[in-house]
Amino acid sequence: MxxxxxxxxxxxxxxxxxxxxxxxxxxxxxxxxxxxxxxxxxxxxxxxxxxxxxxxxxxxxxxxxxxxxxxxxxxxxxxxxxxxxxxxxxxxxxxxxxxxxxxxxxxxxxxxxxxxxxxxxxxxxxxxxxxxxxxxxxxxxxxxxxxxxxxxxxxxxxxxxxxxxxxxxxxxxxxxxxxxxxxxxxxxxxxxxxxxxxxxxxxxxxxxxxxxxxxxxxxxxxxxxxxxxxxxxxxxxxxxxxxxxxxxxxxxxxxxxxxxxxxxxxxxxxxxxxxxxxxxxxxxxxxxxxxxxxxxxxxxxxxxxxxxxxxxxxxxxxxxxxxxxxxxxxxxxxxxxxxxxxxxxxxxxxxxxxxxxGARRLGMIPEANGGSIRKPMTIPDWKQYELDIDRNHRGRETASDMKTTGEFLRDVIDNNRGRFRLFCPDELNSNRLGATLDASQRQFVWPTPADDPNIGMQGSVFEMLSEHTCQACMQGYLLTGRHAIFPCYEAFVSIVDSMMGQYAKFLKRSDEIEWRDQVSSFNYLLSSEGWRQDHNGYSHQMPGFLNMLLNKKAQNVRVYLPPDANCLLSTIDHCMRSTGKINLVIASKQPMPQWLSAEEAEEHCRNGLSIWDWASSPTDETVDVVLACAGVYPTAEAVVASRLLRQTIPDLRIRLVNITDLLILEQQSFHPHGLNNEQFDHFFPPGTPVIFNFHGYPSAIKQLLWNRPGHERFRINGYIEEGTTTTPFSLLAANGIDRYTLVDQVLCAGAIERPELRERCVQTRTHFQDVREEMLRHAQHNGEDVPSFTQWEIEPLANAVQGDPI
CATH class of the missing domain: 3.40.50.970 (Thiamin diphosphate (ThDP)-binding fold, Pyr/PP domains)
Structure with missing residues (x-):
């Protein structure tokens, strides 16, 4: 009664x-x-x-x-x-x-x-x-x-x-x-x-x-x-x-x-x-x-x-x-x-x-312990959406990684109505996720004109031009047992830095509470990256959200930089299945070269990093220089730099390592995903110079490598607060992550490692410095880059054309 x-x-x-x-x-x-x-x-x-x-x-x-x-x-x-x-x-x-x-x-x-x-x-x-x-x-x-x-x-x-x-x-x-x-x-x-x-x-x-x-x-x-x-x-x-x-x-x-x-x-x-x-x-x-x-x-x-x-x-x-x-x-x-x-x-x-x-008490309502009522999503096999890759002509195929992922998320929405949402600050189309609107309208209940696109009274897409509101709504949605993704411009997600920090503390403390069950991970999907905000200029070039996450507890944070569409599909699939994490995924919306097949991408993402043999010198001998990269645009520049080097000085032994799970660089004792010293040395042999081309601020990589023995041999390139209205190549060059800067850095390191190649290295450096300056003059005069800038194709080394590197 x-x-x-x-x-x-x-x-x-x-x-x-x-x-x-x-x-x-x-x-x-x-x-x-x-x-x-x-x-x-x-x-x-x-x-x-x-x-x-x-x-x-x-x-x-x-x-x-x-x-x-x-x-x-x-x-x-x-x-x-x-x-x-x-x-x-x-x-x-x-x-x-x-x-x-x-x-x-x-x-x-x-x-x-x-x-x-x-x-x-x-x-x-x-x-x-x-x-x-x-x-x-x-x-x-x-x-x-x-x-x-x-x-x-x-x-x-x-x-x-x-x-x-x-x-x-x-x-x-x-x-x-x-x-x-x-x-x-x-x-x-x-x-x-x-x-x-x-x-x-x-x-x-x-x-x-x-x-x-x-x-x-x-x-x-x-x-x-x-x-x-x-x-x-x-x-x-x-x-x-x-x-x-x-x-x-x-x-x-x-x-x-x-x-x-x-x-x-x-x-x-x-x-x-x-x-x-x-x-x-x-x-x-x-x-x-x-x-x-x-x-x-x-x-x-x-x-x-x-x-x-x-x-x-x-x-x-x-x-x-x-x-x-x-x-x-x-x-x-x-x-x-x-x-x-x-x-x-x-x-x-x-x-x-x-x-x-019972469960009607304010302290015992099930929704306040959302992990206890959370049900896994029905997620289609991401390989259904894979891009076919010609392994003999890697990079020839270009595609928008985000657009491909939008087709995947469209079907995720279709399979999980009522328990999955996108919370986005009015950037869904701009970030090339428009395919999701084939499965769902933007929910908006008040009346709008009949010709307003994709707006209806119910839907799995929430768009409001307030990052704060999207963040908080998504927290409420996840913590009551559901699933979501937060697509956002990279430059403006920093608006919620402090909210993310508080949520990370909430997750960390929740892990210590016996009766708290883990909720679905908070998945940030950032695009409109700074490296292709050349038209919007300096205000839209801001990769600092990544640095904020690095300071949070390792068991609750992951940072992913998938280099192409198949890797992005694999990463998003993993993130949507995970619990108790803040997953940061940074991806490209512009058409960019595609490198890995679905099988290769799956293994690459599972391992977190790998040696790309097809972009490295074909040698079993000691490596002279490691060229490491993380992020879509730094990876593309690193791959082209490796191609140019192998064409001009094939005797210089170069290894290209791509990192997609960024925190794997940290020592295992600091991060559960981190490499132990033996594994780390496999990719980055002791004493070997490493040129690291990175998506964000160089300080992020320095922070991860600080406790590694011999970290001083790493030279880190990244965003150094140089930007304006430019062409894509000019923006890369202004921050020193372009292919020709990489070539120059590798040749400097190679001349030290291989004295017998020093003269050729010096001559080649001069040549590529001239090429770089000519490309910058062309961009300034014509308002666009030379056509060769987007020629990313990598053929097997045996078929590569020796000689003119342009």
Missing amino acids: IQRPSLADLNSYWLATNYLSAAQIYLRENPLLQEPLRPDHIKPRLLGHWGTCPGINLIAAHLNRLIVNHDQPTLLITGPGHGAPAVLSNLFLEGSLGERYREYKLDGEGAKNLVRDFSWPGGFPSHLTPATPGTIHEGGELGYALATAFGAAMDNPDLLVACIVGDGEAETGPTATAWHLTKYLNPKRDGAVLPIVHLNQYKIASRTIFGAMSDDELRDLFHGYGYEPILIEAHDSENSADERIPVANHREVANAFDQAIDRIQKLQRRWRNGEGEPRPRWPVILLRSPKGWTVTKELDGERIEGTHRSHQVPVEDPRNDPQHLDALDRWLRSYQPETLFEEDGSPKPSIIRWLPK
């Missing part, structure tokens, strides 16, 4: 969560004040954020009432993540915390451990983490809780995602764009998002924008966004029998939540019955409450409740200041903990008897 809560039940529960929240911030002993409060009961370091806790507790109480009354599966996302004491208090009382961790069982010992362990070494930190049951968003970095909520709701028709948005958080750019996501949410096939804007007027030390707005201004703003705003002011009830005990106006708050769920259910019924309106308006609750509500009113002659002074630790020094100790004692006892907890410390049955049970 359902136990529906009374208003008194709601208030008692709210008082209990408020008490536990404050106790977590302050107390190390005497958690229920069963003896007089002394300074030694206080924690030596007071950490936490009290100001938002009473509002979060009020919202949680009423969400629990909504869940019980409507049997509504509800996922809570808490934007003000530093309100962790409030969330933990609710999880403790509902039993989720004790179910995940025995030390927090629903008894006196559990309450004691909860209070002591908050912001305590080895305990819960002052913000939400993956260790917190029910959490898919930490909230430490403000701004993208709302978009994460919408991502969680997509393709989840029965789920309600309640999202608390702090009025400080609402000032951030990512939140500002996320309000528009109702225009993408389909009431027929998606779940619902209920934003709850917590308006308590203050940030750390200053007024919030939303908190300073009038009721009419807030209603107008959110009505303009496309919502039906429900504005409610939470305050002390006038019906309190004892003015010393805080009592909230629960009836008014309950009415606001009832209005919201009623509107959501009616809207979904209309749409699912085929009667949907053209511009569905979802509810948003605008909840005003005093900052730090129920804390002491004044201290040291200054107002505390309702001001920024209650943001973190409102009573600052109770260990050393007797007046502060007395104020804390009076504050905590105002909740009358003896009426909320039994003598043994366990909560009174009346406090918790009405709460949701």
